[in-house]
Amino acid sequence: MERIQIIDAKNHVGQTVQIGAWVANKRSSGKIAFLQLRDGTAYFQGVVVKSEVAEETFQLAKNLNQETAVLITGEIREDTRSKFGYEIGIAGIEVVGESHEYPITPKEHGTDFLMDHRHLWLRSSKQHAIMQIRNELIRATYEFFNQNGFVKIDPPILTGSAPEGTTDLFETNYFDQKAYLSQSGQLYMEAAAMAFGKVFSFGPTFRAEKSKTRRHLIEFWMIEPEMAFAHQEESLEVQEQYVAFLVQSVLDNCDYALHVLERDRNVLEKYTQLPFPRISYDDAIELLKKNGFEGIEWGDDFGSPHETFIANSFDRPVFILNYPKAIKPFYMKPHPTREDVVICADMIAPEGYGEIIGGSERATDYEYLLEQIKTHGLDPEEYAWYLDLRKYGSVPHAGFGLGLERTVTWLAGIEHVREAIPFPRLLNRIYP
Template identity: 90%
Template sequence: MKSIQILDAKHHVGETVQIGAWIANKRSSGKIAFLQLRDGTAYFQGIVVKSEVGEDVFQLAKNLSQETAVLITGEIREDSRSKFGYEIGISGIEVVGESHDYPITPKEHGTDFLMDHRHLWLRSSKQHAIMQVRSEIIRATYEFFNQNGFIKIDPPILTGSAPEGTTDLFETNYFDQKAYLSQSGQLYMEAAAMAFGKVFSFGPTFRAEKSKTRRHLIEFWMIEPEMAFMHQEESLEVQEQYVAFLVQSVLDNCDYALDVLGRDREVLQKYTKLPFPRISYDDAVELLQKNGFDDIQWGDDFGSPHETFIANSFDQPVFILNYPKAIKPFYMKPHPTREDVVICADMIAPEGYGEIIGGSERAIDHEYVLEQIKAHGLDENEYSWYLDLRKYGSVPHTGFGLGLERTVTWLSGIEHVRESIPFPRLLNRIYP
């Protein structure tokens, strides 16, 4: 007998097949039992009719408990009443693994309870859909960069210095010296770009910020491209093309997940229209001040309410260009006509999801970069290899970093970033 996955049911209508699944829920009505089945690819309904299977199988179906693992035999049928469109008429059931007193029931549960049971919460239909969106974004990322001539390079996770020049680092002992969990692979990607031209990395990063906002994780994944012989405007074009590609890929390949999440496809489709709008930091501050944000002054970094208002003013992802030099890292290229700003841009997602990309053109003058390293109180010796990049064939180059989890949160339309990663690491939470 042919074994199939639920997602492939549409290809087997009228066939008798076997499916390995778990019981997500069940109900019975007289002489019919309805089993909600899941197998990791999708959910659909199995129907057990007493007169067709006999007393033993029918009673077994009625007594199956939530999350019991089973092998189901039956005929695939079309089901116009469900969004999935198919069901299975069950003729046989074999229990593979019993489940008793499953803690996550169809009733409401508090966030702390669900987070404590994250290893089980992942089985729910909403969490399943979010992970499908995440997986598609990862797949599409590799497709986009491979199609556009990038080479994947893996920067180290253990580093001896801080790319962002902050103290929010996880420190560890590296034999007889200090080391840190990486907060960004960017500096190493600059070295890679000088060797390969166009590169990207995709890996875990860590920030020891004691933040509890809905946008922050302690451990998260970053996509960090770096491009030699490229200026900022060209980089912005790559960024908007990449994001539009991700959105379209989710629309094309996550239909079932978007249904489960209740995500409005017309809203997402707007985010594929290029180019994305651009606004300077100067004009963004003025826009905010004219609309009642008296707390913001030139030189301040934007908070969540500020970013949300700016993005909502355009109803699309928007680039904010050229932030003050004082609030940005040491490696950004200074503006050619102003000393107070650098050539950089953040992409702000609409609908209140905030910054999803940060990028800049990189400073390439050896003496300027050395001066900035000293001005930021960093150890020149720790960055000697980075300074070498400015000594041996330095060229204009630019890059950016996209936060995977923030992008998943935005495209899924969920409220909190903690649901965008399988096992979130949050302030005071490292279990499970």
């Protein structure tokens, strides 16, 4: 007998098969038992009819505990009442692993309780759907960059210097010297772009920010492309094409997950329409001032309420262009006609999800970059290798970083970024 996965049930209608699964829930009447089954690919219903099975099989079905592991034998049939569209008529049940007093019951639980049991909470239908969307974004990321001629390069996780400044680094001992967990692979990707032209990285990054907002994680994953012989305008086009590609991939391949999450497909479809709108930092400040944000002044960075209002002024992701030099990292290219801003852009997601991409054109002048390193209180010796890139065939280049978890949170339509990563690391949480 063939053993199949639930997701493949559509290919086996009318066939008797075996499925390894867990009992997510159950209910029964006097003559029928309904088992909600999951196997890691999907959820569907198993039906046990008392008159069609041995008495011990029916009693076993009625008494199965939540999260008991079973081998189910039965016939796949269509089920037009469910979104999934299929179910299994159960003929036999073999218990593989008992489960007793499973802590996450169908009742409501507090967030701290669920986070303490994250290793089990991942089994729930909503968390399962979120992880499916995360997986699709990862798959689609590789497809997009491979199709567009990018080479994947892996930057180090342990570094000796700080690309974004020294205040939010995790420091560790590296034998007889200091090292840091990477905030970003960007500086290394610039070196890689000088060797390969178009590159991208995809890996974990760490920020020791003491932040408790719904948008922040201590450990998160970043996609960081870098392009040689490219200016900011070309980078912006790649960014919007990439994000639209991700949205379309979720629409094409995550229909069941979107249904579980009650995410409106029509809303997501708007986000595939290019080009995305753009607004300068200067105009964004004026927009906020005209709409009652009295505390914001030119030179301030945007907080969550500011980004949300700006985003809500448009119906798609929006680029905010050319921020003040004083609030941006040292490596950004100065504006050609203004001393006070740099050539950069943040992409702000709709619906209040905030910044999902930060990018810029990179400074190419050796003396300017050396001056900026000193101005930011950094040691030029630690950045000697980075400065070398401006000595040996420097070219215009630009790049960006997309935060995976913020993008998952946005596309899944969930409230907090902590649910967008399997095991979140938060300010006061490193368990489990």
